[in-house]
Amino acid sequence: MLSLETITNLDYNWRDLGGELISLMGTRINPDTKRAVAECLGALGFLLAAQYDQFVKFIVDAAKRSSDKYPEERTMILRSLANSLNFIGVCCVQSRIAPPHIEDVMAAVKKQLDTNDSPTVLIPLLDICLAVAQYFPAVFKKSFDDIVDFTVGWYVEPDQPKSVVEKCAQMLTDLRPFWFDALPTAVTLMKQFVDDASAYLEELVTDKATRPDEALRKTAAILRALVTVLSVVNVPQAQPIIVPFVEKLFGTVASQSAQLRRIIAPEVGDVIASMADVLWCSLQVVPKAEWLNAAVKSVRIMMAHPAVGYGTVFDNMSREMTAPVVQMVIGPEGAVHGLVHGSREVIHAMIDLYAKLLTPKALPTLQAAYHCVRTELIEALSEMESNAKGEEFDYWSTTVAEKRTLVILNALATLGAVKNSLIAMMGLTPSLFVMLMCETPVAEKWFVVNYPGCHYALLYVVKMHSEKHDNFIANSGWLNERNRLPMLTEGPTANHFARILNTLAKLLLIDDAMWYDTRNLVIDWVHGIAFGMNADVLQEVLERTEMIEMRRALLESFLRHSLPKKTISDQTQKSNTSTATANEASRCRFF
Known part of the structure; x- marks a missing residue:
């Protein structure tokens, strides 16, 4: 239809065609088909550019006739109007x-916005406004204030569908060129946001009849709009007007955060996330060192609130703010490190927090969390090694290091289970596999003997992560070296399979010192590799040095474990060591 350029080239009465298309929108055809129908109707509007007033009246009348009980039909009708405007703009036929x-x-x-109460219908109405703003800015400028009022009205209402929140945010953001001509209006609007948020928080503190959940949700929504x-x-050009407002805003938010200490409700986390975003945005406007210190202090105070779950805060915090806050929470001086001495429930909450931060959704957050976790794991393992090999054994520091290690390994299991994620595979340096295999004592005897619980957890995560990627066999340099061009280097995972075989060989040689469950884990891993390869691949790798060493170690292990058990007198000689190891094992194996 777009290729016809004008309605005169259409061998069909456009009203009849439009009516048939609209009739389809009220049927039970699937949503994708309805969207395609809306595009066809939008293309019809493009052909009617010279008679666009008639097309607009046709669409508006159809929207009025649509049933209020089924907003989806009206949504599609209005979407066709937005489509027509976009077609006209893209094809540059505004003239x-x-x-x-x-x-x-x-x-x-505006008439529709004034009476509409459907979130579904709101989306195409705002899309129409965005199209007019982009392709007919002179016309839209006259309605800028009204459209902003409608948008903000929806945006500051709590419990809106995610689609509405995202569309309102897009609307306010995409109208950036118009905001520059209305900076005083913007400042007035933001002042109103601050006043409203302060009023809700003040009401919570002074009026016991106020429902905290509702007031906190409204406060969070208002701060989100701010x-x-x-x-x-x-x-830069707005600095003279914006900076004085931001300087007052920063102090106001800091005082508001102090008020939250007296309010106990689950929704406090939403408000804290929004306040953290306000502080972050304020620092972007006025990047003062003293403000940064004050912001860090305020966020730490807010996150220490007894009703706040860290996960809730990070769920609602903007991505730009999340990464810096990660350092404050789980970095070297992080607020959560003291919780490792808490109850089982507290430790499980710590694991959940670490796991949430290590979810490969936002790369900056994942990288910041991964760096903190890697640093903490290496430090804990170093502390454990010093105690295992040193002359004096520090029970307290060892216990703390073991707990930290187990918390981290439990959290890393979530990341290790992820498959086919480019963020998880390519965004981490070093990769998770390299960190777990090369930077930990996964196959060292001192670790196996002294910390069997931690060793089991580490081996479990490494095995699961490797098996999620089929032990990296398909990417092995052994299988690809014949077909690889000389000028090309090996892939980052080309040596992973060989490293797995090396590690398994080392583990099999010391499996006498392992827990029974740990040895079973090793044997199961070997079994999975052996029976997970087809005949061609097996033939290709069978005579490799690493495979031969692993097979030799496996045979030695079977021979050792098939020999008669040691006599009681032999066992008695090492009773003290066995008892100590058993006690250590029961203490470590809390996860």
């Missing part, structure tokens, strides 16, 4: 449309 016709569009949209507008107007 075919008289400006009054676009003014009619905005008048109709962050969006402040981010939009943060440009």
